[in-house]
Amino acid sequence: MRFRDILMTLLIGLGLWQALVIITDAPHFILPSPWRVAQAAYKSRVIIAENTWVTAIEVVLGLLIGTLLGVATAIQLAMSKTAERVILPILVFTQAVPVFALAPLLTLWFGYGMGSKIVMAVLIIYFPVTSAFHDGLTRIDSGYRDLSISMGALRWNFMRYIQIPQALPSLGTGLRLAAVYAPIGAVIGEWVGASKGLGYLMLLANGRAKIDLMFASLIVLACLTVFLHIAIGVLATGLNRYAQGATN
Amino acid sequence: MTTSPGITLKGQHRIGGRVLFDADLLIPGGQWTCLLGRSGVGKSTILRLILGLETGGLFSGSFAATDGMPLAGRISYMAQSDLLLPWLSVLDNVCIGARLRGENPHFGRARDLLNRVGLSDHTDQKPATLSGGMRQRAALARTLFEDRPILFLDEPFSALDAGTRADMQELASDVLQDRTVLLVTHDPAEAARLAHQIIVMSAQATQNWPVPETVALREINAPETLACQAKLLAYLRGIAA
Numbered sequence: 047m048r049f050r051d052i053l054m055t056l057l058i059g060l061g062l063w064q065a066l067v068i069i070t071d072a073p074h075f076i077l078p079s080p081w082r083v084a085q086a087a088y089k090s091r092v093i094i095a096e097n098t099w100v101t102a103i104e105v106v107l108g109l110l111i112g113t114l115l116g117v118a119t120a121i122q123l124a125m126s127k128t129a130e131r132v133i134l135p136i137l138v139f140t141q142a143v144p145v146f147a148l149a150p151l152l153t154l155w156f157g158y159g160m161g162s163k164i165v166m167a168v169l170i171i172y173f174p175v176t177s178a179f180h181d182g183l184t185r186i187d188s189g190y191r192d193l194s195i196s197m198g199a200l201r202w203n204f205m206r207y208i209q210i211p212q213a214l215p216s217l218g219t220g221l222r223l224a225a226v227y228a229p230i231g232a233v234i235g236e237w238v239g240a241s242k243g244l245g246y247l248m249l250l251a252n253g254r255a256k257i258d259l260m261f262a263s264l265i266v267l268a269c270l271t272v273f274l275h276i277a278i279g280v281l282a283t284g285l286n287r288y289a290q291g292a293t294n
Numbered sequence: 295m296t297t298s299p300g301i302t303l304k305g306q307h308r309i310g311g312r313v314l315f316d317a318d319l320l321i322p323g324g325q326w327t328c329l330l331g332r333s334g335v336g337k338s339t340i341l342r343l344i345l346g347l348e349t350g351g352l353f354s355g356s357f358a359a360t361d362g363m364p365l366a367g368r369i370s371y372m373a374q375s376d377l378l379l380p381w382l383s384v385l386d387n388v389c390i391g392a393r394l395r396g397e398n399p400h401f402g403r404a405r406d407l408l409n410r411v412g413l414s415d416h417t418d419q420k421p422a423t424l425s426g427g428m429r430q431r432a433a434l435a436r437t438l439f440e441d442r443p444i445l446f447l448d449e450p451f452s453a454l455d456a457g458t459r460a461d462m463q464e465l466a467s468d469v470l471q472d473r474t475v476l477l478v479t480h481d482p483a484e485a486a487r488l489a490h491q492i493i494v495m496s497a498q499a500t501q502n503w504p505v506p507e508t509v510a511l512r513e514i515n516a517p518e519t520l521a522c523q524a525k526l527l528a529y530l531r532g533i534a535a
Binding site: 189190194197204211212289 | 342345348369377390391393394396421
């Protein structure tokens, strides 16, 4: 059923696209038809695959590192009121700086390779992950706190056995956001300066008026993002079910 | 177990300048004391105060154990909400206190306690699979696992249906023998059944209420229990105005 829905959406999308091509009668170097794009994708499959691999690695590493940093920060903030008072406003303030504007600087500092793109992805997801998880850690049923105090709980053990597990659904929410943002970060990084990756391939194709290849790269990028979204969705649902003690 | 100490408390509690209660209590050791009063009169606040929890007010006065030793670490606490952690099994929930203190949990003792409250077939289940009464029994086992001489129970049975509540009262009365129990309750019937001593709290003062001369745990339908319950109810309705 689910699969049939997806197939229907896909077919409708392709139909609309083809209709647009026929109605506007646009030349193929402005708006290529789906069939042309498919041919271009097949012809350039090796180069697309290579560049997809690079972008995928950037996105996944960015997600991993960004999540680890975000989780560590959120725990630190939730453990110490002082840290919360001092660091949280700074974090919020940094969100006023558009991360995209930092891309040239990151390229200068971390080079044209994967490094600068990973840092870009990390920066863009760090705040949503930190903020969502911190929110979950601090929004705790006061009854648990009272019970733990009466039991003589150690501060870190309260964090470990109660705060963190009950905040996992919030972490899932942050990760869902991160899965959408991370590819954007990596591609922006590639646009600013790169010699590999889907963002680079799109610019290259555009420069050589290979609009069909550009479309093909765009579609692959969209597929990558959707795949990531689904994978993270499964993970987030798992975290939810764990925290609720669901058994089957 | 050594004899359980009693607790004395004397003083005034203010919230934002307004006096919440002005109390002078003796909670005898090794007995059940039931604390009754209308909602908002500060019954739970007394428990929270002695437990060292946030009360949102300022207490001037003093409280102490009758044996002169510090109270810290000698009281365990059970609330109306069972506060079981949904992601842990019943067994792990019972042992959570040890985990939180960084000790190795004694699973054998936890199993014995679960057996005692009738949950030996459910040790590995998650709380979500249990009924309300079973969850509260698990919470009771967790309270017992702490093995402390004083227990503060804050309306632990009030969310249960009447039959389950009566069962829980009997179970608690059995497993908590010889401990100092302070039970906050809204229910005159519960107090009339369980109490060795009844304290009625009103905005201005606390007063000891005569308990039936029969021994607790009393039969629900014994005349003494019913009479005590009726008088308490009439009084509580009276002080509302």
